[in-house]
Amino acid sequence: MSPGDPYFDWDWTFRHLDDIWVQLYNHLFLTVLAVGIGFVISLPLALLVVRRRALYAPVTSAAGILYTIPSLALFALLVPIPGFGFSVKTAEVGLVSYTLLILIRNIAAGLDSVADDVREAAVGMGYSPAQLLFKVELPLALPVIVAGLRVATVTTIGLVTVTSLIGVENLGQLILDGINRLFNTPLVIGAVLSIALAIAADLALLGGQRLIAPWTRVRGRSA
């Protein structure tokens, strides 16, 4: 076959199904790891900025500056640091830093949406601060938090493709392979699967939210 053929090569696709499957798995793994770590960092920071309102602006501005840096530039800034290089670690540090602004803002907005009356009622019923957080505030904030997780996840899935430029294996490698060989098939597979993964992850998170918090079904907001 000659390079640059416009049609989709099903033969190639079937011969490379294993490889495609592995890259899809890698893509999902990198995404889940980044959003998971991002959430673990963002939750305490969001709790902090909600309790100490003066810290909201500086924390979100710092996360906002990180967010403004183009992804390829951020990875490029990390690569020369000893111990980073062209590695999954470099990719993850970059990906996690992009989730922070989205997650901190949404978790804080979610906690903030809990009515003061509800908080006072819980305190009056003798809830400890921890009980108040886990049994009242977080469940009520869930729709807005999940909205943030959905945006963070979908955004991360897109950014993971860029990490293929620092040699990390994922669907982006199929896209790069297609570009380098001017061969449409892997390019289209990589692009379409990453979009499909983003849509599937978005729907899965929305479904998960409805499963664990059925009361949000009616007034649940989406991002």
Next chain:
Amino acid sequence: MDPRAGAVGVSALWNYVTDNLGLIGERTLQHIAISGASLGIALVVALPLGLWLGHTGRGALIAVNSSNIGRALPSLALIALFLGVFGLSNTTTIVALAALGIPPILTNAYTGVREVDRDVVEAARGMGMRGSQILRDVELPLAAPVILAGVRTSAVQIVATATLGAVIAGGGLGRFITDGFAVHDTAQILTGAITVALLSIATELSLGGLEHAVTPAGLRVRRGGPAPPRLSAADQVTEVA
């Protein structure tokens, strides 16, 4: 690890920058030109459409959801898909970036106009203003901050993603990064990364300033009130890197 690695890096970076000032300037201008062309196309397509949809109240589903759909399109994938149409050229980058830049402008233009107090619009109508006058003299000024926020989001996204244009042999500052990766030249990589990061931050800050400048004085007071505002859904992030 060589303890002097950092110091050597800095002097190597300095040497690279001073030796390549012309090239840096050229690629910066190229980056700005590509981004500007994309933003221009996105504005021409999205702004009139968003304003019209907002003014008439039609097409809410498309206008509001276009950013959600836009977010699901990975930038590299989008550039790759347009590659099949326009080949290895800056045109591919410009068209892909324009497509990426449309949703935030469309959504914000629609939302901005829709969120204008309906009483104000009714009052304008009562005063005998025509639809086009209402849009131009009432809705547009009041919606300007929200519209410009969309333009800022779009512009920052475009400037950031233009970096990826280098991957398809296009121009722009991303070339320093991809070329640097190819030959393992840290100084070149850092030159590209730092310049493009500064350009993105400058875009964000300058358009943020413009946004503040066009905010009608009456709306500004509410924002800077004495009590820190409660965080609202409007505070949720709508941008993508």
